[in-house]
Amino acid sequence: MPNKKITIEDIAQQANVSISTVSRVLRKTSGVAADKRKAVLQAVSDLDYRPNVFAQSLASGQSMTIGVVTHNFGSPFYDGILRGILQGLEGSEYSPLFADGRWDKTIEQNALQAFLDRRVDGLIFVGGQLSEAEMVEVARKTPLISVARIIDALAEQCIHIDNYQAAYEMTRYLLDMGHRNIAHITAKMHYQETVSDVWQRYAGYEQALQDAGIAVDPALVVEGNLMQQSGAMAVEMLLMGKRPFSAIFSANDQMAFGARLALYRRGIRVPDDISLTGFDDEMTAAFTLPPLTTVRQPSVEMGEAAATAVLDLINGDTVAEQLFKCQIIVRESVSRLR
């Protein structure tokens, strides 16, 4: 039977030293005679001692934890972020605490409060529903890093991808494949906090077309709301307009799936009749026929960067905004024209 209520005092006795010496070797704050250190370590393992984190935190004022807040655990993207954070924290003395906001602001706020009550030494937000002002307020009191969401007032503390470039490259890819009439499914500005991302994606699309000497045809740009259903609607709208197009670039995978479904129902084949691309690579684990050409966010790397960054912040170091480059995942949903 492991530890019952073994305290630092027990091992001090067992090792014939004072409790401060024990604390010293455990916290490795200052030198301790080799023999005493050995005796302490021996006692620790003999008695299977486990320090009381509450007492530690109470006395030191530090909890040695960092809180991770997200929209919801159940997504591949978050899963990657999570792995990255775990990796990034490895070796450090800090351990992560997780909370799932469930896309509900109230729940998220409660979770945040719980973290604050637990005196987390740092915070990592992956997305999040809090307003910029609230984030800034929180950041004033606790080291905080925002992943996959840009907070202008906290730019240096943000880790995200270069949406513009990724969209540019995706459009460029479509152009290279011979497509000239490329539709784009975007989203209205007010639907999500991710709005700025979506806007940048549109900008990348536009610029790529312009650089290819093609003007954006407003009739080929339709707005959804980021959800799958709206992707299907978007296709219907595109079809109703008489403008011909050979490819669709959706600002996110969700809508792309909706589009895929709508096309399927119409008997329009992908990619034989229409090429289709998305953004986020949300369905890597899913079963899609054919899988979508899309943009993959380096979630693991971003998570790791986030962990490293909070650690730096806690450590008093300055951090800088980090822009990650995405990878275009080419799959059979795009065909070469001509």
Next chain:
Amino acid sequence: MPNKKITIEDIAQQANVSISTVSRVLRKTSGVAADKRKAVLQAVSDLDYRPNVFAQSLASGQSMTIGVVTHNFGSPFYDGILRGILQGLEGSEYSPLFADGRWDKTIEQNALQAFLDRRVDGLIFVGGQLSEAEMVEVARKTPLISVARIIDALAEQCIHIDNYQAAYEMTRYLLDMGHRNIAHITAKMHYQETVSDVWQRYAGYEQALQDAGIAVDPALVVEGNLMQQSGAMAVEMLLMGKRPFSAIFSANDQMAFGARLALYRRGIRVPDDISLTGFDDEMTAAFTLPPLTTVRQPSVEMGEAAATAVLDLINGDTVAEQLFKCQIIVRESVSRLR
């Protein structure tokens, strides 16, 4: 600016009472004069006081937390469980702590240790890699509930579905649709702890056939390892055998997706040529054509039951094993025969 370092003492002063009185109204352990109580509450909100959880835990010996350990956050099933747990804990004084074992036993053990160090008052395991013996050992020291995994020695503390019945019903459904030659993709006994579930699913399949006067054809039962890839292999094996079959019942969705893929590659249509069903309803959010007829585990209800159960356990009450009934989700992956 909210609380800085406001302690119980500050509000004691502000309310002209002793700290013990403050503690009393906050912990509502014993009666306090109405006026004093009001004064205290007023001071608490005025100063935006937040109790120090570490001091609380250190003094009381309780952390008022329950730890939730899972394989990995990123699955719809876990997502449901999570929601259920959140619901079930609502109103109680306990708040959850989450850990993701990432399908790695070492990581899981570390997470468990972290929970133990944090003196969680209860534990909920959703799956998990620990051996039965280890689980029993942990359960000896901490109230523990196992979700979706049967631990014989801890039967009363388990919450799971009736795999046998669900499989029976699914097979029955296939039979009702006119199918007579129904293949089954199962898994070898040693691949996972979920093995007993898989076995029960096979048993349900077998019994349903027998009750319909059909003997199980060993040639139509193939073993995978629960992963998608093995589902594809299974189909290849079935195809190689000369036995005809019109439907496949896979013991889990993962393998069913693999099977779906293999069939597609072979140009065999689902459900026109072969009907296909799975188990777990893992891809509700995914894009599948057609979506699979499968078995849905009532994850939310199970999560809620788990939360309630740990609370009971902590409270010293006895708990009983809980078997949940599943729902068969009918989708267009099954066709009617004849």
Next chain:
DNA sequence: CTGTTAGCGCATTCAT
């Protein structure tokens, strides 16, 4: 280097 001591913030007897 090492032992002694004073808190950390709060729950809890113990008196009153």
Next chain:
DNA sequence: ATGAATGCGCTAACAG
């Protein structure tokens, strides 16, 4: 009902 006093287990000055 309520205030004073202890102690939870540990860290961090503070003296040697």
